[in-house]
Amino acid sequence: MATRKIKTVYDVVCPFCGTLCDDLEVDVEIATDKVVEVRNACQIGTAKYYSSNPSPHRYEKPMIRKDGKLTEASWDEAIEKAADILTAAKRPLLYGFSSTECEAQGKGVELAEILGSILDNTASVCHGPTLLAEQDVGVPTSTLGEYKNRADLVIFWGSNPVHAHPRHLGRYSEFIRGYFRKDGRNDRYVVVVDPRNTHTAQIADMWINVNPNEDYELMNAIRAVLRGIDLDDENVAGVPKDKIYELVDLVKKCNYGVIFFGMGLTQTLSHHRNIDTAVCMTRELNDHTKFLITPMRGHYNVSGANTVFTWNTGYAYSIDFSRGYPRYNPGEFSSVPLLMNDEVDASLIVASDPASNFPQDSVRNMFKHPLIAIEPHETPTSAFADVVLPAAIAGIECDGTAYRMDHVPLRLRKVKDAPGECLTDKEILERLIKKVKEKLGEK
Amino acid sequence: MAEIKLTLKKKPEFPLEADSITPDNFSGKSIDDIKALEVYIGNQTAKLEDYFEVKGDTGEADDLKIKIDGDLSNVKRIGQEMTTGEIEIDGDVGMHLGNQMKGGKITVNGNADDWAGAMLEGGEIIIKGDTGHYTGAAYRGFWKGMQDGVIRVEGKIGNEAMLWARNSKGANKWPTLYCGEAGSFLGIHNHGGTIVVEGNVDRCCGADQAWGTIVVKGSISTKLPSYKKVGEVNGVELPNGDKIKGKFVEYSGDHSVRKETKGRLFIAA
Numbered sequence: 033m034a035t036r037k038i039k040t041v042y043d044v045v046c047p048f049c050g051t052l053c054d055d056l057e058v059d060v061e062i063a064t065d066k067v068v069e070v071r072n073a074c075q076i077g078t079a080k081y082y083s084s085n086p087s088p089h090r091y092e093k094p095m096i097r098k099d100g101k102l103t104e105a106s107w108d109e110a111i112e113k114a115a116d117i118l119t120a121a122k123r124p125l126l127y128g129f130s131s132t133e134c135e136a137q138g139k140g141v142e143l144a145e146i147l148g149s150i151l152d153n154t155a156s157v158c159h160g161p162t163l164l165a166e167q168d169v170g171v172p173t174s175t176l177g178e179y180k181n182r183a184d185l186v187i188f189w190g191s192n193p194v195h196a197h198p199r200h201l202g203r204y205s206e207f208i209r210g211y212f213r214k215d216g217r218n219d220r221y222v223v224v225v226d227p228r229n230t231h232t233a234q235i236a237d238m239w240i241n242v243n244p245n246e247d248y249e250l251m252n253a254i255r256a257v258l259r260g261i262d263l264d265d266e267n268v269a270g271v272p273k274d275k276i277y278e279l280v281d282l283v284k285k286c287n288y289g290v291i292f293f294g295m296g297l298t299q300t301l302s303h304h305r306n307i308d309t310a311v312c313m314t315r316e317l318n319d320h321t322k323f324l325i326t327p328m329r330g331h332y333n334v335s336g337a338n339t340v341f342t343w344n345t346g347y348a349y350s351i352d353f354s355r356g357y358p359r360y361n362p363g364e365f366s367s368v369p370l371l372m373n374d375e376v377d378a379s380l381i382v383a384s385d386p387a388s389n390f391p392q393d394s395v396r397n398m399f400k401h402p403l404i405a406i407e408p409h410e411t412p413t414s415a416f417a418d419v420v421l422p423a424a425i426a427g428i429e430c431d432g433t434a435y436r437m438d439h440v441p442l443r444l445r446k447v448k449d450a451p452g453e454c455l456t457d458k459e460i461l462e463r464l465i466k467k468v469k470e471k472l473g474e475k
Numbered sequence: 476m477a478e479i480k481l482t483l484k485k486k487p488e489f490p491l492e493a494d495s496i497t498p499d500n501f502s503g504k505s506i507d508d509i510k511a512l513e514v515y516i517g518n519q520t521a522k523l524e525d526y527f528e529v530k531g532d533t534g535e536a537d538d539l540k541i542k543i544d545g546d547l548s549n550v551k552r553i554g555q556e557m558t559t560g561e562i563e564i565d566g567d568v569g570m571h572l573g574n575q576m577k578g579g580k581i582t583v584n585g586n587a588d589d590w591a592g593a594m595l596e597g598g599e600i601i602i603k604g605d606t607g608h609y610t611g612a613a614y615r616g617f618w619k620g621m622q623d624g625v626i627r628v629e630g631k632i633g634n635e636a637m638l639w640a641r642n643s644k645g646a647n648k649w650p651t652l653y654c655g656e657a658g659s660f661l662g663i664h665n666h667g668g669t670i671v672v673e674g675n676v677d678r679c680c681g682a683d684q685a686w687g688t689i690v691v692k693g694s695i696s697t698k699l700p701s702y703k704k705v706g707e708v709n710g711v712e713l714p715n716g717d718k719i720k721g722k723f724v725e726y727s728g729d730h731s732v733r734k735e736t737k738g739r740l741f742i743a744a
């Protein structure tokens with residue numbers, strides 16, 4: 033009998049974007065434990081699986097900076113050094129967490145509480161404004177399956193899923209056939225509101241070319257028209273009055289509408305107020321028809337990070353434990369302003385790469401102080417770390433739970449072993465917690 | 476009036492949380508007791524005397540004035556929840572000055588950072604310089620922000636001042652803000668707050684105002700499309716009885732909240 037050279041893992045959940053596709057098939061060569069084929073995933077999802085294969089960028093052993101150079105060390109040495117850094121700090125920051133699984137995130141909360149540190153995740157620089165607005169005005173939302181089966185009007189506002197969430201359109205929002213949308217794309221009217229004629233806009237039925245940074249004004253006008261007000265202005269945010277009336281007519285007449293919004297709303301001038309008014313607009317549309325709204329979350333488990341942090345502390349991100357209990361105030365306790373003010377004297381970065389995303393000055397300040405990275409690959413952040421703790425890639429080399437953008441939890445699968453001495457994020461954080469407790473004399 | 480003088484010895488290396496500095500907390504305590512009050516820095520606890528020189532005569536809160544000297548731009552939460560007495564600050568001060576204050580008076584001869592007078596419930600805050608964002612605003616997730624009292628800022632205030640301000644006609648509470656200039660989203664989600672601006676205001680002024688009065692003696696960068704012109708008026712009478720002179724264009728709004736609204740925005744004609 034011929035021996036099998038390849039094993040196939042079915043129903044794998046893709047650990048890349050918030051769409052969290054759960055239909056992947058991954059082939060792994062048994063002898064080498066290498067991913068050789070990924071079916072059903074989009075390009076970016078596929079690339080993430082291949083990135084787990086051995087490469088010069090992959091960390092396989094813990095490293096400590098000695099005489100200015102990262103040098104290999106034992107796990108005990110590395111954990112000892114990391115714990116020394118964290119316990120000596122008066123204002124440590126724990127940041128990242130959105131690209132790992134929920135149990136590791138829970139351990140992050142535990143460590144933050146013991147250290148009296150700041151705890152933040154990547155929502156702080158992506159959909160944090162969404163969470164702020166939801167606290168102010170709530171959110172009428174649903175799961176993606178509902179949209180797939182029911183929505184006949186889909187609005188993408190400041191989001192470009194063709195590039196950012198490639199399979200979203202095919203699985204939930206545009207082309208897929210649903211229970212009440214038997215003819216798929218033909219049964220849905222698709223509107224894109226974006227200052228750019230994006231690829232998503234090019235395949236839509238209507239593109240609203242709003243001026244950059246004026247989404248708030250446009251939604252404000254739509255809401256007034258929905259209230260039965262005749263606009264004084266002929267043109268709002270670059271959109272002619274007639275077009276606004278046409279859009280309002282369209283949304284009122286649909287059976288079931290949904291707005292998917294992205295960072296074109298959360299990270300432009302009005303930030304959380306864009307979402308605030310978008311939510312109010314959605315709520316008001318329910319006086320006329322059924323309408324819902326969902327953020328297009330980026331990192332595959334950023335929803336999970338928000339959820340885990342919330343069930344542990346009451347808050348989704350930007351949490352400060354310095355006074356022994358959790359406090360919350362984005363802008364005061366979020367990573368970027370803290371680093372900008374040079375308020376952080378040591379950082380632990382888990383499964384994230386702030387050096388590539390944060391403003392330069394904040395990164396410069398982060399690099400001035402001790403830095404620990406829990407990371408599978410070399411990144412601009414880990415390259416400047418004092419301690420690198422090599423991690424298994426969650427969802428590829430270890431299992432766990434992740435939350436989809438609509439807050440549906442899905443089980444991640446392990447398809448292969450991690451290379452070298454890599455441990456899972458959860459194990460690394462557990463070791464750190466143990467060592468930190470020992471140093472602080474806690475049980 | 477008894478006076479206690481605090482002088483900052485050194486600029487703290489991290490923000491110092493000094494919510495213990497209120498007339499209420501100092502009331503009836505000896506100078507030594509006051510020196511031993513707790514302040515918080517990073518994840519550590521320190522004593523007030525570690526950062527401040529403390530001198531003066533002690534007394535009861537009602538009759539107590541705390542004078543603070545030095546660059547307090549990194550000192551947060553001074554005057555938090557105070558109910559009476561007075562604080563005078565010579566210099567800039569950090570975030571959350573006089574937040575949730577219920578009575579008494581705070582004067583700052585300098586600038587204040589974000590959240591000055593946040594969720595004010597009474598008393599008066601006077602700031603001679605500028606303030607940061609969220610002046611007199613509601614904290615995250617609260618639906619009732621500033622409920623009474625007066626904030627006077629001579630300079631410019633940042634964005635989202637008076638967020639979710641809430642008056643009470645029955646209890647005769649009229650939260651009021653006077654300022655020199657203002658940033659964007661002034662009076663957002665206003666439910667009865669009164670705002671008077673001497674100069675100009677940035678975009679989205681009065682966004683989502685349910686009711687309340689905003690008077691701008693200068694101009695606003697762009698008026699929201701959901702505000703409708705009502706007419707022109709000569710002088711405006713504020714709910715707290717104050718009269719503002721001058722010619723104004725009166726707008727009603729925010730109509731994105733309601734078709735018929737008592738919300739008013741007056742912009743100098």
Ligand code: SF4
Pocket residue numbers: 046047048049050051052053072073074075076077078197198199200
């Ligand atoms: S759309 Fe997102 S979750 Fe789906 S395969 Fe692509 S990267 Fe993975």
